[in-house]
Amino acid sequence: MSKENPPEQTAPPTARSRRAAALARYRRSKSFRIFFVLAVLLLVVGGILFWRWFSSFESTDDAQVDVHLYPVSARITGHVIKVNVGDNEFVQKGTLLVEIDPRDYEVAVDKARADLASAEATAQSLHITVPITSVNTSSQLKFAASDVESARAGIIAAEKQLAAAHAQVEQAEANNVKAQDDLVRYRRLVENQNVSAQIYDQSLAAAKASAANVSAARDNEAAAQQAVRQAESKLSQAEANHQYAETAPKQVASSQARALSAAADVQQKRAALEQALLNLQYTKIMAPITGQINKTVVVGLNVQPGQQLLTIVPLEDVWITANFKETQLKYMRPGQKVDTSVDFNGRMYRGHVDSIGGATGPLFSLLPPENATGNFVKIVQRIPVKIVLDPGQNEDLQLRPGMNVVPKVRFR
Numbered sequence: 001m002s003k004e005n006p007p008e009q010t011a012p013p014t015a016r017s018r019r020a021a022a023l024a025r026y027r028r029s030k031s032f033r034i035f036f037v038l039a040v041l042l043l044v045v046g047g048i049l050f051w052r053w054f055s056s057f058e059s060t061d062d063a064q065v066d067v068h069l070y071p072v073s074a075r076i077t078g079h080v081i082k083v084n085v086g087d088n089e090f091v092q093k094g095t096l097l098v099e100i101d102p103r104d105y106e107v108a109v110d111k112a113r114a115d116l117a118s119a120e121a122t123a124q125s126l127h128i129t130v131p132i133t134s135v136n137t138s139s140q141l142k143f144a145a146s147d148v149e150s151a152r153a154g155i156i157a158a159e160k161q162l163a164a165a166h167a168q169v170e171q172a173e174a175n176n177v178k179a180q181d182d183l184v185r186y187r188r189l190v191e192n193q194n195v196s197a198q199i200y201d202q203s204l205a206a207a208k209a210s211a212a213n214v215s216a217a218r219d220n221e222a223a224a225q226q227a228v229r230q231a232e233s234k235l236s237q238a239e240a241n242h243q244y245a246e247t248a249p250k251q252v253a254s255s256q257a258r259a260l261s262a263a264a265d266v267q268q269k270r271a272a273l274e275q276a277l278l279n280l281q282y283t284k285i286m287a288p289i290t291g292q293i294n295k296t297v298v299v300g301l302n303v304q305p306g307q308q309l310l311t312i313v314p315l316e317d318v319w320i321t322a323n324f325k326e327t328q329l330k331y332m333r334p335g336q337k338v339d340t341s342v343d344f345n346g347r348m349y350r351g352h353v354d355s356i357g358g359a360t361g362p363l364f365s366l367l368p369p370e371n372a373t374g375n376f377v378k379i380v381q382r383i384p385v386k387i388v389l390d391p392g393q394n395e396d397l398q399l400r401p402g403m404n405v406v407p408k409v410r411f412r
Contacts, residue, residue: 058332059408062382063322063340067401070289070312072097074303075282076105085293091312095287098297098309102283109280112273119269123262155232161224172217175210289314315397320351320387322407323361325380331411332356338387340407342399349393353409357384385409 078100085097295310303309320340324332332353340349360381362369387407389399 057408057410058324058328059406060322060324060328061404061406062324063320063387063405063407065318065399065401065403065405066321066386067313067315067318069401070291070314071308072285072288072310072312073306073308074098074100074285075305076100076279077304078104078283078302080297080299080301080303080309083295083297083299085295085310087293087295089293090315091287091290091293093287093290096284097287097293098285100283100285100303102280105276105280105283109273109276112269112276116266116269116273119262119266123259123266126259126262155228161227164224166221166224169214169217169221172210172213175213178210180207180210285309287312291315313401315399316394318394318399318401319354319389320405320407322385322387322405322409323382324385324409325382326360327380329356329383329385332385332409337410338407339410340387340389340405343404343406344400345398347398349389349399349405351387351389351393351407354386354388357386359383 080098081101082099083097084099085091085095091097289312291312291314293310293312297303297309320338334353334355336353338351338353340351341347342349360383362381387409
């Protein structure tokens with residue numbers, strides 16, 4: 001068996017060694033305190049810097065690429081005969097997209113032109129008639145006044161002739177009474193042979209002549225009465241003509257009204273022609289803006305006014321709609337810089353805050369929430385913020401409406 005080593009015996013510490021050990025412990029304690037203070041200072045400074053950096057921006061993952069979609073619809077009824085674009089094709093503004101059969105509208109244009117020509121001819125004719133009517137009515141008024149005066153003079157003359165004829169009748173009747181009485185007396189004398197037969201014959205001839213004079217005088221009186229009636233009829237006609245001639249201003253006004261009506265008809269026909277030309281123009285549907293096509297129209301489709309045929313997505317005019325919590329908007333202002341990361345390609349797009357929505361998102365929904373209830377629970381609302389990209393950020397047009405993005409709005 002081996003012998004065990006005897007235990008080592010340590011020498012008792014001296015006073016010098018005790019002082020050295022105490023000094024070492026003090027130095028280690030002081031270094032630890034300094035290190036601890038420095039560590040605490042670094043943590044405080046780092047925390048302040050981290051807090052300042054973290055509070056210098058707000059971000060959200062509830063954000064998407066947005067754009068105004070341009071629906072293209074038909075403005076007339078017709079039959080689609082040609083579609084010049086395909087699905088997802090990029091077109092420029094003014095590109096011919098769809099053609100509708102124009103034949104019906106070409107016929108309508110021809111008819112409208114013919115109607116306009118007819119209306120213009122009618123208006124020109126009535127425009128010429130107005131001064132002619134004015135001159136004719138003035139002349140008719142003068143002639144009618146002259147005819148009235150002439151007819152009145154004719155009545156006076158006819159009445160004088162009637163009075164003379166009446167006097168002649170009375171004179172002839174008186175002479176006839178005397179002649180007949182003389183014939184009776186001479187007949188008795190001849191029968192008693194107191195006078196010769198020759199005297200009786202003369203008395204008989206005078207009685208016959210007197211009777212003939214009475215008949216002639218009566219005929220003259222009848223003719224004079226007929227002349228009076230004719231003169232009165234002429235006066236009535238002349239006065240009627242005069243009254244008609246006095247309507248000259250009304251006739252001129254009526255002629256002018258017809259001319260104005262014809263001019264209005266010309267304007268109406270011209271408007272109808274313009275509408276027909278517009279309808280013919282609407283048979284060719286152009287792109288209202290540059291963008292990418294999403295079409296639903298096919299050849300052979302019968303379309304109606306307002307029927308949507310395709311949609312244009314203007315990829316050059318996209319923006320970001322970010323729905324921030326209401327607690328994130330305290331320091332957010334229009335014009336602040338925004339860095340937006342896109343899930344699609346991992347790129348970072350620069351932009352700025354354009355505007356902050358006027359209300360929370362739920363208020364624009366079909367059924368807004370009703371908070372006036374007994375079980376109300378406060379929920380943090382989100383407000384849409386529009387972020388516009390800086391020029392040149394989307395030159396490759398990779399951003400598509402609806403893509404998810406993460407914007408970061410910097411306050412400092």
